[in-house]
Amino acid sequence: NCSLNLIVTNCWSSEMNATESVTLFIIEGFKDRHLILFTVFLTMYVLILGGNSMIIYLVRTDSKLKSPMYFFLHNLSFSDMIYTSVTIPNMLSGFLVEVKTVSKVGCFVQMIFFLSMAVTGRALLTVMAFDRYLAICHPLRYTSIMTRRIRYLLIFLAWLFGWTLIVPAMSLALPLPFCGPNIVKHIFCDHTSVVRLACTDTTRNNIVSLTFALFAIISTFLLILASYICIGKTISKMGSAERLKAAATCVSHLIVVCISYVSASCVYISYRVATFDPDVRLIIAVLYSVLTPLLNPFIYSLRNKELQDALKRAFLIPES
Numbered sequence: 001n002c003s004l005n006l007i008v009t010n011c012w013s014s015e016m017n018a019t020e021s022v023t024l025f026i027i028e029g030f031k032d033r034h035l036i037l038f039t040v041f042l043t044m045y046v047l048i049l050g051g052n053s054m055i056i057y058l059v060r061t062d063s064k065l066k067s068p069m070y071f072f073l074h075n076l077s078f079s080d081m082i083y084t085s086v087t088i089p090n091m092l093s094g095f096l097v098e099v100k101t102v103s104k105v106g107c108f109v110q111m112i113f114f115l116s117m118a119v120t121g122r123a124l125l126t127v128m129a130f131d132r133y134l135a136i137c138h139p140l141r142y143t144s145i146m147t148r149r150i151r152y153l154l155i156f157l158a159w160l161f162g163w164t165l166i167v168p169a170m171s172l173a174l175p176l177p178f179c180g181p182n183i184v185k186h187i188f189c190d191h192t193s194v195v196r197l198a199c200t201d202t203t204r205n206n207i208v209s210l211t212f213a214l215f216a217i218i219s220t221f222l223l224i225l226a227s228y229i230c231i232g233k234t235i236s237k238m239g240s241a242e243r244l245k246a247a248a249t250c251v252s253h254l255i256v257v258c259i260s261y262v263s264a265s266c267v268y269i270s271y272r273v274a275t276f277d278p279d280v281r282l283i284i285a286v287l288y289s290v291l292t293p294l295l296n297p298f299i300y301s302l303r304n305k306e307l308q309d310a311l312k313r314a315f316l317i318p319e320s
Helices: 004-019 034-061 069-086 090-094 106-135 148-166 167-173 190-193 203-235 240-272 278-303 303-313
Strands: 024-027 100-103
Touching: 024 106, 034 090, 034 278, 034 303, 069 090, 069 106, 069 148, 069 278, 090 100, 090 167, 090 278, 100 106, 106 148, 106 167, 106 190, 106 203, 148 303, 167 190, 167 203, 190 203, 203 240, 240 278, 278 303
Parallel strands: none
Antiparallel strands: 024 100
């Protein structure tokens, strides 16, 4: 390993002296247990693709899953698949080679898709909370408000929010000069890890990226919180049977929201604490990128009888 790293370092020294510009990055990733980690993340990726694909298939083919709630869930599953497919296959290939390299262009493309899908996922969770708010707090007006046109508009706004919110941070990151070192201390092209390699002052980049990241998290969280405060007030006025039925439609979404926002908070805290162990920070960041997409299909399937029945119909299993 030492000799190989020395060769890579010498090659890079020669290239950077000649061109004075980094054209590709070395992804450092985890240093040990490559085969074990490869097996673990490959299993997770297969489960993510299988679980989310199944939800998309069921929603698109089962006539009983045509409510707006499943339409939004279908979009969340699709965004989760893109979100993980941007990083995990690249991550897996890194476990099988001594030195994992990625071109500068490829690195930034991965970064753009990863960030936009992360923000889009938050926006879709917010749309789903709004849908639950209308269904529980305004049941008589629900169908007249949540029309097909409004559903598509909400989805469009969620995806637009995800793509536009990353523009300021990426517009500042793309022109940055990189002249060495070129080793990204992460398992994929993480924005913070890449920007800190720039051979110029990146204070403005850090402020802008942190500001918009906090805006994405806090704004969506507050909207979700406001929706559930209204839902809670409405449910408290219902009878016990109605209360249980209304609460049951929200439990899965609440669990996913809690997992998503708690894990995101842990990642941002770990990056702001200087004494945080780098390996632990890396593990937290990687778990954050795969945890919610992995658990979403199972949480919604286990907590939702309509999805369970649709799954039985898809596999021709008699319903109980």
